[in-house]
Amino acid sequence: MVRTFSHTKTAELMEGYRPSSVFHQLRYAILERMKRGEEVIPLIQGRAAAKEDVIRALLSGAHPYLVSEEGTGKTRLVRSIVDLLPPVPRIAGCPYNDDPAWGRQKLCPRCGSVSDPVKEFGIEWVTGAERFSRIQGNEYTNEAKLLGLKDIQAIASGMSPDDPRTFTGTGVFRANRGLLFVDELPAIRTKVQVLLHPILEEQKMVLEEYGWEYPLDLCVMATGNPEGFSHVNEVPRPLIDRLETIYLDLPEEDVELGIMMGRMSRGGNSASAREEPQPPFDMPPEDSVKRDTFAPWWLLTLINRSVRQSRVCRWLERSSSIRGTTHSLDHTYSSALMRGSQVASMGDAARGMRLALRGRMHLRQDLVEPEDPGETFRRVDELSDDLMRTALIFMAREMTPAWMVPEAARELTDIIPLPRNLWADRVAQKAPAVRDIIGQLERAGGETDGGRSFPDDAMIMKLAGRRAGVRREYLSACAEFIANILIVNGSLTAPAGADLHVPREVSWTKGRS
Numbered sequence: 001m002v003r004t005f006s007h008t009k010t011a012e013l014m015e016g017y018r019p020s021s022v023f024h025q026l027r028y029a030i031l032e033r034m035k036r037g038e039e040v041i042p043l044i045q046g047r048a049a050a051k052e053d054v055i056r057a058l059l060s061g062a063h064p065y066l067v068s069e070e071g072t073g074k075t076r077l078v079r080s081i082v083d084l085l086p087p088v089p090r091i092a093g094c095p096y097n098d099d100p101a102w103g104r105q106k107l108c109p110r111c112g113s114v115s116d117p118v119k120e121f122g123i124e125w126v127t128g129a130e131r132f133s134r135i136q137g138n139e140y141t142n143e144a145k146l147l148g149l150k151d152i153q154a155i156a157s158g159m160s161p162d163d164p165r166t167f168t169g170t171g172v173f174r175a176n177r178g179l180l181f182v183d184e185l186p187a188i189r190t191k192v193q194v195l196l197h198p199i200l201e202e203q204k205m206v207l208e209e210y211g212w213e214y215p216l217d218l219c220v221m222a223t224g225n226p227e228g229f230s231h232v233n234e235v236p237r238p239l240i241d242r243l244e245t246i247y248l249d250l251p252e253e254d255v256e257l258g259i260m261m262g263r264m265s266r267g268g269n270s271a272s273a274r275e276e277p278q279p280p281f282d283m284p285p286e287d288s289v290k291r292d293t294f295a296p297w298w299l300l301t302l303i304n305r306s307v308r309q310s311r312v313c314r315w316l317e318r319s320s321s322i323r324g325t326t327h328s329l330d331h332t333y334s335s336a337l338m339r340g341s342q343v344a345s346m347g348d349a350a351r352g353m354r355l356a357l358r359g360r361m362h363l364r365q366d367l368v369e370p371e372d373p374g375e376t377f378r379r380v381d382e383l384s385d386d387l388m389r390t391a392l393i394f395m396a397r398e399m400t401p402a403w404m405v406p407e408a409a410r411e412l413t414d415i416i417p418l419p420r421n422l423w424a425d426r427v428a429q430k431a432p433a434v435r436d437i438i439g440q441l442e443r444a445g446g447e448t449d450g451g452r453s454f455p456d457d458a459m460i461m462k463l464a465g466r467r468a469g470v471r472r473e474y475l476s477a478c479a480e481f482i483a484n485i486l487i488v489n490g491s492l493t494a495p496a497g498a499d500l501h502v503p504r505e506v507s508w509t510k511g512r513s
Contacts, residue, residue: 001127003087005279010123013279014089019099020284022085022177022219023061028284029084030055034338041080044073046255050248052338053355054081057244059334062327063200063220065185065243065359067373072248074223078181081221085128085178087281092122096169096214097131097177106215109164127277131178135171137187137224146171146188146195147205164212172199175218182222186232193239196220200242226373241323244331245359247377293336294463295329295344296474297445297454298395298481303328303349305391306384310361315383315509318362327356343460343473346480347501350388354381367508382506389488389503396489402440407433409491412483420499423479424472438478 005013020028033040041051050066054077057064066074091098096108100118111117135146148169150161159166172180185193199205204215222243225232295303307328310319331352336344358380369375411431415423427434445457464471480500486492487502494502 001087002130003125004092004122005125009279013125013281014100014123017089017101017283018286019101020286020289021217022179023058024284024289025086025088026058026081026084026219027061028288029086029282030059031288031337032282033084034340040084041077043076043080045258046251047073047248050246051077052351053244053246055338056331056334056351056355057246058219059337060244060327060330062244062330063222063242065240065245066221066223066248067226067245067377068223068248069225069250069373072250074248075181075183077248078179078221078223081219082128082132082179085131086283087125087127087277088131088177088283089123090126090177091117092124094121096173097126099177108214109167109212113165125279125281128178131175132181133171133175133178134181134183137182137184139187139189141188142192143195144170146192147207148173162210164207164210167207167210167212172196172205172216172218173214177217178219180218180220182220184224185222186224186235188233190233190236193233194236197236197239197242200239226376237318240359241321243359244327244355245377246355247358247374249374291333293333293342293344294456294460295332295336295349296441296460296477297457298441299332299344299346299349299477300329300454300456302346302388302391302395302481303332303353305394306349306353306388307357309387309390310357313383313387315364315367315506316361317364320357320360324356324360328353331355341473342463342470343477345477345501346388346484350385350501350503353388354384357384357387367512379506379508382504382508385503386506389505392484392488392503396485399485400489400491403437404433405486405489405491408437408482409486412479412486412492415479416483416498416500417495420476421472424475427475427479434479434482437482438475441478 004010030040040055044051054064054066058081066077068074088097089100091100091107091111094108094111098107098111098117100123104112107117111121114120135141148167151159151166151168154163154166155161175181182188182196199216199218200220203217204213206213220243224235304325307320307325310316310324313319328349329352332344332349333352335348335351336342339348341348358377361380361383363376363379363383367376367379369379408431411434415426415431415434418426427438442457442461445454446461460470460474464474483492483494483500484502487494494500
């Protein structure tokens, strides 16, 4: 939808306007819906874990890659994300959605060809649907459909063939400042897929033939069938390393029945009417992009060592790159944000690692289930947990000699069966050995490690001194970590139903070597 307003109204809407990135807009819209208690992805019923991973990826500024068989609702899920994007201003008629607040160096050839494009062309407002571009992957998808092609008529009228104005952008360029949907990515020939690499890596497109470099601001969402299906090409590792793999299974039986009944009540019409957004449009404030969640040093260390374990894991054919480490941390922050917490916990790290490593670790071929991709992804997720468990074992050997282990184990035996919101008070009032260990962790966080410091720890201590809620979050996160160290050490047993994440050994290794 494209809307134009009077000169006075346009000036009013543009007053105080500041450009914001697509991921900033998505992050703000997601958090606002969560604050209001609204469903973030309402068009998809069930599949809570997959939807949470999509939200987690978007909050981290990552590009989701939805893997599943046909008919699971991948396209509807993508449409839900498009609906999160607010209307934004663009230079009227710009095919690439140039922002009127951009400097000349960022404008397309058409808008940059005049001294004052706003005065020349005007301003219009476009919804997310107008900044949505879909590329249908198949064997005929080529560079022209992905990027663009030459305008033969412009050349015939006298323009030089290497003039950027003779280039007509297609899929990628039409998604600028919005969402690019690559449907069935593996159906595209591999040599064409690699054209997406610089877009994901550098957020720009370089067209050497025209001597033109154009910055792109977009979120890419891709879908695809699991490997082993017909018409599936290999997705190159550098490309898959820049996507977050999310498995979207078919809905559960009761959910599928509900979908059928909902379709019957609509007379077969599954399209829901969308309200036309009205000004003033809800744009994200500048300070909403700032990260407001933090991870203690021991959680960073645990994530780092867990991912590094993948590089010596005998069950893997391909281990994770360093991007798996950095994205695990990003998704850990996002997981804490989704809980409404400023201090990340082990559970947040486990969920973040699963998302980050799912597409970056490849099981040995004898462990892959070609006929059951859901089982294969489940095994990879289990392995992420096992890597964390192994890292905990090594950390326990280093840490526990300085701890009062028997006393702390007795105290935590009484604490962890309680509801988690009671942990902090019990630690503060009745767990001197646990508090002593937390004191050791705090002192270690304030020290430098080989010249490196841990800025999150300083911020956590600062916030904990001002806000009782942050202090409680921190004490609970520490208690969960200490409990896990003592569990892998054999000094503590986690009671059934306890509200803490305990990494488990994989369940599918028996009889395998």
